[in-house]
Every structure is written in structure tokens, then in C-alpha cells.
Amino acid sequence: MNYIHFFDKYLRPFFGLLIVLNLIHQVFSSGTTIIDFPLFENFYKISMLLFVVELCLRFYLERKLTFLSTLDAIVLINYYFVGILDFRMLRLFRAYSSFSNHEILLPSNILIKTVYKQRYALLGSQIMVVSVLLVFSTLIHFLEKDVYPEAFGSILSSMWYGITTLTTVGGGITPVTSLGKLLASLTMFLGIGIFALPVAILASAYYEEIQKRNFLISLETISSIPLFEKLPVGAIGKINSKLQAALLPAGKKIITKGDNADAMYIIEFGSVKVELSDPITLGPGDYFGERGLLKNEVRNASITSAQEVKLLKLKKEDLLELISEHAHLFEELSAVSETRSG
Structure with missing residues (x-):
């Protein structure tokens, strides 16, 4: 039995839901007497006991101490x-991780990945912000320290005004000298541009990621797949309505040996590793999982994404329908499946 697969498929969603319920319990019990009710008190105690079991299972299966496991501990x-x-709110990150593959969280996942990919560009833009803040705070200190020492008596105290000026939120402090007011006005306009820079970086990168993960499969994409390139336009249009796209990160288990075969997969981009005695790697245009469908067998090999991969999933019943209409598909799939185990 594959314990990791069982944990990911059944226990992880259960513990994720339990964490969410605990967070709700923490919110409603803060400052109220709701926790005094035996039902809620027992729920709290039982939940924490189950979380101990969860943590032990994770240590046993993962064999390493991760950031999330540290927070759990x-x-x-x-x-x-x-x-x-009550530190249970820290487990919000674990709850997010438990449901990270759900479609509802897809935009959030993309945004987090975008921020990570653009971390150096974002860091560079923030270094620019700090640099402008230091220059402005120093200049406004020199201009205003004698006439308004309470607010601009030092560079450090001037930095508070610099922050409110750059962010254009205002802070109840106004320069007294004409040069100070002019400098503050110019800095306000500069602040708009500076803070728009990271927004532009994120927006552009986020759009690219969304386009990359576009789940609307075009007819051109399907017709470029070797398996379908000989099909008529009408058949390709039919396939278009049946294929389901999925984007998976590197190291994600796609097929587990011994599972029932319910679909085959076509690689649009990225690559996967077929875990055989002599492992093979499949790339764009390749497909896998067809053997179990054609021969009505369980999966005879596990397959994992070698890198970020976009897959087009075709369910068993849809494949059989296509084969009944286009016999050459069966011949091609059978020929490929005989050359490898998948």
C-alpha cells in the first residue's frame, strides 16, 4: 500500500478541514464564553490530539522537518x-497547503508563484524605494530642522514624514519652508511612480503565468499533437470538448502503480518520469496512461512530473468513443504501449 498516496488523497483534506474548523473556533471563542461549552471544549482537545497524530504521520512519511511542520510543532x-x-492561527498556512491544488485557490497559487519568480525584481524596486526615502529624509531634515525641529530634528524622525509623503497618505506634518514644500510635492509625484513599479512587475508576470496556464485548449494545440494530427477538423473539435487541462508542479505524483486506470494524459509542455526498472522521461507531445485503458488493467507504473508540466487529460469513456470512430487511434496507441509500460 502506498501510504503517502493514501495520506495525500484522504487524510490531508480531512486535516485541512479540521484546521479550518479550529480557526473558526478560535475566532469565535476569542473574548466570548463559547469555549466554556463542553462541546466546543471537547472539540478543541480532540482536535489537538488529532493534530499530534497528523504531525507524527508527516514526520514518518516525509522524513524531514519542513517549515510547515515546524509551525505545527x-x-x-x-x-x-x-x-x-493560542497559536492555532499559525496553522492557516497548513490549511492553505492542504487545499493548494483546488481550483478555487488556483489564482492565489499563481500569484504566490509569480511573487517568488519576480523576487529579485521586487527586491530591486524596494531597494530603490528605501534609497529615495533616505535621500528625501536627509534633504528635508537639512531644510526644516531649524524651523520645525519637533518633526525634522533628525534624519530618523524625518523618515516618518518621508514614508507618509512617498505613500501620499499624509501624516499631519507639513513643511514650513518653501523649499521643503517644493521637495515634498516632487517626492509625492515620485512616490506614485515608485510604488507603481512593483505593481507593474507583478501585473505583467501574473498575466504571463495566467496565459501559460490558460485552460482553454485551442484547436491548433490539439491538431499539433502527433496522436491527433491525422484526424479531421470535426473530430478535433469533438476532442476539444473532452480534454481537461491541468498544470502540475515538479515532483507531483500523477499516476500511482496499482491504481485503476480511468484516463490517459497528453503532455502539452514540461516532462514526466515513468518509474520503471529502467526509468524513461516523456516530453511535449508524448502521452501516457493508455495501456491500462486499452487492456483494462491497473496501472503498472507510477508516473511523476519531472518539472512543471501541463497535461491534457482524456477520460476512459471519451477515449473509447474516439477509438470506435477512428480505428487508427487504437492501432497507434497499442503500438506505443507495447514499446513501454505505462
Whole structure:
């Protein structure tokens, strides 16, 4: 039995839901007497006990201490041995991780990945912000320190005004000298441009990621796949309505050996690793999972994404329907499946 697969498929969603319920419990029990009810108190205790079991299972399966596991341990150690504060809200990150593959969280996942990919560009833009802040704070300090020492008596105190000026939110402090007012006005306009820079970086990169993950499969994309290139336009249009796109990160288990075969997959971009005695790697245009469908067998090999991969999924019933209408598909699929196990 593949325990990791079982944990990911059944236990991870369960613990994710339990975390969400605990966070709701924490919110409603803060400052109220709801926690005094036996039902809610017992729910809290049982949940923490189950979280201990979850943490032990994760250590056993993952064999390493991750960032999320560290947060989990902090929450549990605090509950059982310290009891200073209720740290359950830290498990929000674990809940997010538990449901990270759900379609609802897809935009958030893309945004997080975009921020990570553009981290150096974003860091560079923030260095620019800090540099402008230091220059402005120094200049406004020299101009205003004698006439308004309470607000501009030092560069550090001037930085507060610099921050409110760059962000154009205002802070109740106004320069006294004409040069100080002119400098502040110019800095306000500069602040608009500076803070628009990281927004532009993120917006552009986010759009590219969205386009990359566009789940609307074009007819051109389908017709370029070797398996379907000989089909008439009408058949390609029919396939278009049946294929389902999925974007998976590197290291994601796609097929587990011994599972029932319910679909085949076509690689649009990226690559996957077929875990055989002599492992093989499949790339764009290749397909896998057809053997189990054609021979009505369970999966005879596990397949994992070698890098970020976009797959086009074709369900068993849809494939059989296509084969009944286009016999050459069966011949081609059978020929390929005989050359490898997949």
C-alpha cells in the first residue's frame, strides 16, 4: 500500500478541514464564553490530539522537518507545555497547503508563484524605494530642522514624514519652508511612480503565468499533437470538448502503480518520469496512461512530473468513443504501449 498516496488523497483534506474548523473556533471563542461549552471544549482537545497524530504521520512519511511542520510543532508544544497564547492561527498556512491544488485557490497559487519568480525584481524596486526615502529624509531634515525641529530634528524622525509623503497618505506634518514644500510635492509625484513599479512587475508576470496556464485548449494545440494530427477538423473539435487541462508542479505524483486506470494524459509542455526498472522521461507531445485503458488493467507504473508540466487529460469513456470512430487511434496507441509500460 502506498501510504503517502493514501495520506495525500484522504487524510490531508480531512486535516485541512479540521484546521479550518479550529480557526473558526478560535475566532469565535476569542473574548466570548463559547469555549466554556463542553462541546466546543471537547472539540478543541480532540482536535489537538488529532493534530499530534497528523504531525507524527508527516514526520514518518516525509522524513524531514519542513517549515510547515515546524509551525505545527510550535502550535502543539505551546498547547501542551507552554500555554501562553493560542497559536492555532499559525496553522492557516497548513490549511492553505492542504487545499493548494483546488481550483478555487488556483489564482492565489499563481500569484504566490509569480511573487517568488519576480523576487529579485521586487527586491530591486524596494531597494530603490528605501534609497529615495533616505535621500528625501536627509534633504528635508537639512531644510526644516531649524524651523520645525519637533518633526525634522533628525534624519530618523524625518523618515516618518518621508514614508507618509512617498505613500501620499499624509501624516499631519507639513513643511514650513518653501523649499521643503517644493521637495515634498516632487517626492509625492515620485512616490506614485515608485510604488507603481512593483505593481507593474507583478501585473505583467501574473498575466504571463495566467496565459501559460490558460485552460482553454485551442484547436491548433490539439491538431499539433502527433496522436491527433491525422484526424479531421470535426473530430478535433469533438476532442476539444473532452480534454481537461491541468498544470502540475515538479515532483507531483500523477499516476500511482496499482491504481485503476480511468484516463490517459497528453503532455502539452514540461516532462514526466515513468518509474520503471529502467526509468524513461516523456516530453511535449508524448502521452501516457493508455495501456491500462486499452487492456483494462491497473496501472503498472507510477508516473511523476519531472518539472512543471501541463497535461491534457482524456477520460476512459471519451477515449473509447474516439477509438470506435477512428480505428487508427487504437492501432497507434497499442503500438506505443507495447514499446513501454505505462
